Every structure is written in structure tokens, then in C-alpha cells.
Amino acid sequence: xxxxxxxxxxxxxxxxxxxxxxxxxxxxxxxxxxxxxxxxxxxxxxxxxxxxxxxxxxxxxxxxxxxxxxxxxxxxxxxxxxxxxxxxxxxxxxxxxxxxxxxxxxxxxxxxxxxxxxxxxxxxxxxxxxxxxxxxxxxxxxxxxxxxxxxxxxxxxxxxxxxxxxxxxxxxxx
Numbered sequence: 001x002x003x004x005x006x007x008x009x010x011x012x013x014x015x016x017x018x019x020x021x022x023x024x025x026x027x028x029x030x031x032x033x034x035x036x037x038x039x040x041x042x043x044x045x046x047x048x049x050x051x052x053x054x055x056x057x058x059x060x061x062x063x064x065x066x067x068x069x070x071x072x073x074x075x076x077x078x079x080x081x082x083x084x085x086x087x088x089x090x091x092x093x094x095x096x097x098x099x100x101x102x103x104x105x106x107x108x109x110x111x112x113x114x115x116x117x118x119x120x121x122x123x124x125x126x127x128x129x130x131x132x133x134x135x136x137x138x139x140x141x142x143x144x145x146x147x148x149x150x151x152x153x154x155x156x157x158x159x160x161x162x163x164x165x166x167x168x169x170x171x172x173x174x
């Protein structure tokens with residue numbers, strides 16, 4: 001049986017997020033009512049149902065927020081990474097993306113739970129960095145998949161380097 005953590009709500013996330021390295025480059029402005037929050041799902045590791053701390057698996061960095069008190073009101077649950085799903089790459093103000101992995105076998109897969117309770121796998125093809133200082137990682141760009149379809153794509157010679165960044169789904173770590 002899989003265990004799911006409680007989901008955060010979108011009632012208090014309206015704010016701008018800034019690069020914590022230079023404290024002035026705005027990365028994205030998140031609207032108040034989005035309905036686009038996802039939490040990273042991790043299966044239990046032990047019989048006592050403790051879950052892995054996702055931040056030890058993926059090293060995402062918290063960005064600086066325009067109003068920290070508002071950000072603290074967001075119910076972020078222990079042992080969960082929370083992501084905002086951007087409409088597209090153009091929703092960001094100043095973001096850069098990493099190069100894709102050279103082979104499909106090198107692509108990492110992350111499992112995310114949407115606010116409506118659906119759990120999906122995303123192949124991570126790009127990492128998000130500050131467009132000004134090139135530091136990060138503030139999230140990722142990927143595509144909806146499952147492990148079986150990733151293997152199927154590898155078998156037909158799917159080339160990750162040819163994937164257009166505009167065709168990816170982007171998640172920003174909040």
C-alpha cells in the first residue's frame with residue numbers, strides 16, 4: 001500500500017520568488033489561485049512507514065520570497081518537496097535551463113502528486129537555474145511518463161538532445 005502525504009493548498013502562494021544568491025533577480029511571480037501545486041511522492045522506506053527526505057534525493061534550492069511571512073503560511077509538510085507547475089517556460093521572469101542528459105538511461109524520474117490526488121512520473125530532462133548567475137537548482141523541466149514508456153523510447157532510439165525545451169512541463173520548487 002502506498003502512503004500519500006497531505007496536500008498543500010493554493011490559498012496563500014501569491015508572491016514573487018527571487019534568486020537567493022544575488023537577492024534581486026526575480027525568477028517567477030506565482031499567481032494566488034493556481035491549482036498547480038504538486039508534492040513529491042516517496043514510498044515508505046521502513047516498516048514504520050517513515051519516508052525518505054526528498055531534499056536528500058534531489059538537491060533543489062529554496063528561492064527567496066517577496067513576503068516570507070506569506071510563504072511560511074503555506075502548509076509545507078515534513079518530508080515533502082512542494083512544486084509549482086508553471087504554465088510554460090515563458091511564465092518565468094529570469095530562468096535558465098541545463099543541458100539535457102545525453103542518454104535516456106541518464107534521465108532521472110520523479111514521482112509527483114497533484115492537488116487532485118493523481119500521481120504521475122516525470123522524466124527530468126532539464127534543471128532550472130537563475131538566468132543571471134547560473135546557480136540553482138530551482139526546479140526542473142520534464143515530460144509526463146512512466147518507466148515503461150521511457151524504456152520503450154530508448155528502444156526506438158529516442159534522442160533526448162533533440163527535445164525542444166518549449167515542449168517540456170516545468171516545475172518550480174517552492
